[in-house]
Amino acid sequence: MDSLxxxxxxxxxxxxxxxxxxPLVGYLIAGFTLGHLGVESNTTIEVIANTGIALMLFIIGLKLDIRSLLKPEIYRSTVEHGVVFGGLTALMIMFVGALGLPLVSDITWTQAALxxxxxxxxxxxxxxxxxxERGEFRVRHGQLAVGILIVQDIIAVLFLTVSTGKIPTLFALLLPLLFFARPLFSYLLKASGHDEVLILSGIILTFLGSSLFELVGMKADLGALVFGMLxxxxxxxxxxxxxMISFKDIFLIGFFLNIGLSASPSLEMLGIALLLCLLLPLKGLGFLLILSRYKMRVRTALLAGLALTQYSEFGLIVAALALQLGWLSEDWLATLAIxxxxxxxxxxxxxxxxxxIYSRFKNSLKRIEQDLATDDAPQCPARNVDVLIVGMGRVGSGAYDTIASQYNLKVCGVDTDKKKIASHTSCGRKVIYGDAEDADFWEGLSATQYKLVMFTMPSLxxxxxxxxxxxxAGYTGKVAAVAKYDDERNAMINAGADVVFNYYAQAGAGFAEHTLSNVMDILPEKPASLGG
Incomplete structure (x- = not known):
């Protein structure tokens, strides 16, 4: 059965x-299909799913700046949206119930609120x-969405704790002392090298955090997140x-399969589930309007809102608890899963x-943008620059230094990480803030007259x-990009790139040229290509 x-x-x-x-869309459909054929979830799939969630939260913690959770646009917008959307949803459920539709005809206000x-x-x-998947985890709207998700998860954990009456033990008061274990954890990572031992250390820390928090009466997933944040x-x-990302993705397949396997839909359940999904545009619109009030660019608010426009697996956990306590019926749990x-x-x-969507409707959307919306505003494309490098990681930084020092061209970098920009500036590089996928960033490009634009972002x-x-935006100059595989190279060529550098296929040539340019004395004759 597991093979199937x-x-x-x-x-x-x-x-x-x-x-x-x-692929996650396919995994969900696979779960539904198997469930329809009579296959049920089992302990193995549930363990894999829970492991995937724990690993994902640990990785989120590794990338999270805890200070971001304390910003008003994070915690306040989460509460405001929850109250407004929750209230409207409860009213809609009661309205549908008043129409006498199956499953909701006898629903109470308490059940509707749950x-x-x-x-x-x-x-x-x-x-x-x-x-x-889109490489947007560290950009402003990605960090905003993740911050809101974590605050939501904390609220859900508090609800689960209060509802079950399970109070953490007194030993939970000692958890803040974990902060002093950071040097030990840091040494563990440093001593683990760069191979599978490093991955194993991450997995061990994930399970250690989960087990420790569960031991003191708190949710295991919260422990994985906290250990990552440490x-x-x-x-x-x-x-x-x-x-750890690929390792985590394999385990999360179990989560998406389990969602589909957990539901045994009837036509009535499917109908009510579709009605509930009609509220999704309202959910996204709510985030857009609320976030726009916090001096947020409408693009940032829109992209963060769209990233949050779905229902949650935590909602199923809440519903499962309500079922155990007799507050909801089993039919409602299946309906929510659908x-x-x-x-x-x-x-x-x-x-x-x-x-x-933003590019098409940006003129209409900007009508709701506040005049003081300066948060995440991109800098104008740099003037008097020959080469623009988008993505200032290790590859982009190396390209910047080489072009600036050896080819006598004026270079400017672009990145979405403001901390990284400050670091580049201190090293003497000219780097501006901007998101290359932002249509607003490229406005006025015709006046820049770049000779070359190079893309070195990690996501195809x-x-x-x-x-x-x-x-x-009207750019007609040369475009270069990087790729890891031949199919990625072809995709970039089809997208409009003139030159694509394949990391793996051309790394040997780059290595040879770099080496020989530094040991010219061993060559019988100085090659023309290395003489500049």
Whole structure:
């Protein structure tokens, strides 16, 4: 049976990839299909799913700046949206109940409030998976969405604790002392090297945090998040996060399969679930309007709102607890599972076109943008520059230094990480803030007259969209990009890049040229290509 589940996950995930959709859509459909065929979830799948969630929260913690959670646009907007959307959802459920529809005809205000509360959460798993796939985890709207998700998760944990009457033990008061264990954890990562031992250290720390928090009567997932946050800012945290991502993605397949397997839909349940999904545009609109009040660019508010426009797996946990306590029926749990699954599919489809949506409607959307909306405002494209390098990581920084020192060209870098920009500036590099997928960033490009624009971002989809934005803005100069595989290279060429550097295929040539340029004395004759 486990072999059948794996085969179904591969088949549907593969099919989703072929039609341009994220594999998680295929995994959800695989779960529904298997559930319809009578396959039930089992302990193995649930353990895999829970492990995937714990690993994901640990990785989020590694990348999280805890100070961001204390900003009003994070904690206050979360509460405001929950109250407004929850209230409107409860009213809608009671209205539908008054119409005498099946499943809701005899619903009480208490039950409607519980269901609305469960639907007010957005999915950490779904949103983070989409942000990571598009390389938007660290940009402003990505960090904003993740901050809101974490505050929502904290609220859910508090609700679960209060509802069950399970109070953490007195030993929970000692958890703040974990802060003093940071040097030990940091040494562990440093001594683990760069191979599978580093990944194992991350997994051990994830399970250690989960087990420790569970031992003192707190939610295990919260422990994984806290242990990740303890290592946030460590020199090895970025490398650890990158090395664990694929491992985490494999385990999260179990989560998406489990969502589909947990629902046994009837036509009545499917109908009510579809009605609940009609509230999703209201959920996204609510985030857009509320976030826009915090001096937020409407683009940032829109993209963060779209990333949060789905229902949450935490909502199912809340509903499951309500079922155990006799507050909701089993039919409602299945209905909510269907609604969550449908919302995942819709969310991935919409977010795959989020930048296109903004570009198409930006003039109308800017009417709701406040005059003081300066947060995340991109800097104007640099003037008097020959080469623009978008993405100032290790590759972008190396390209910047080489071009500036050896080719006598004026260079400017672009990045979305303001801390990284400050570091580059201190090193003497000219780097401006901007998101290459932002249509507003490329406005006025015709006056810049760049000779070359180079893209070195880690995400293929991000670079493809950025090249499209660049060409749409009227740029006719040369475009270069990086790729890891031949199919990525072809995708960038088709998107409009003139030159694409394949990391793996051309690394040997780069290595040889760099080496020989520094040991010219061993050459019988100085090659012309190295003589400059």
């Amino acid at each position: 589940v794996i085969l179904a996950a591969f088949a549907f995930g593969f099919a989703a990839r072929q039609i341009g959709q994220p 269901i609305a509360f469960a639907l007010s959460f957005s999915s950490t798993v779904c949103a983070v998976a989409m942000l990571e 290592l946030s800012g460590d020199k090895k945290s970025g490398e650890l996060a990158k090395s 609604a969550v699954s449908i919302s995942f599919v819709l969310s991935t489809l919409i977010n795959g076109r989020s930048h296109t 989809s991000e670079m493809v969209d950025a090249v499209h934005q660049l060409r749409t």
